[in-house]
Amino acid sequence: MIPVIQDAIAARIKRTEIGFQKTEKEIQKFEKQYHISSDDFLTAYTSDDLSGGDEDYISWMGEIKLREALLEEIKALREIEYVC
Template identity: 45%
Template sequence: MLQLQIKSDSTNIETDQNLVKAAIASEVKNLKRALAKTEHIIQEFETKYQISSDYFLDNWTAEDLENGDDEYITWFGELQMKTKLLESLEKLEGIEYVT
C-alpha cells in the first residue's frame, strides 16, 4: 500500500489535497481508458488466431502469424503494456491519503 501525505503552506490545505486527488483520479481514468484499448487489441488477436495470449506467448513465433514480425511485436507489446497498466492502476487505486 502507498500512503500519501500532502503538506502545504496554503491556508486552505483541503483545496490543495482535492487538487492532488483529482489529478490522481484523472490519471486512473486515463490508465483505464488505455487498458480498455489494449485489451481490445489483444482480444482481436485472440479472436483472429483462436488462441489465448498465454498460448501465444508459450508456443508461437512470428512465423506462425499472418503478418509475421509486425503482428508478433504488436501482440507481445500490447501484453507487456497491459501488465504495466495494471501495475500502475493497482498502485494508484491503492493510495491511502493520510493526514
C-alpha cells in the same frame, strides 16, 4: 490540498483505464484472428507461427506488455493512501 491531489490521481486512473480498455480490444483482435488466447501465444508461438509474421508478433507482444504495465499503474494508483 489533498482534494486536488485526489482529483489528479482519479483523473490519472481514468485515463489509464481508458488506455487499458483500448489495449484489451487490440489483444482481443489478435486472439480472434489467430483463435488462441494470449497466454497460449506467450508460451507457444513465434513470429513464424503467425500469418502476419514479425509485425503481428511484435504488435501482439507489445499490447500484452502494455496491458501488464497499465494494470500495475492502476493498482499502484489505487493503493495510494492520503495522510492529512
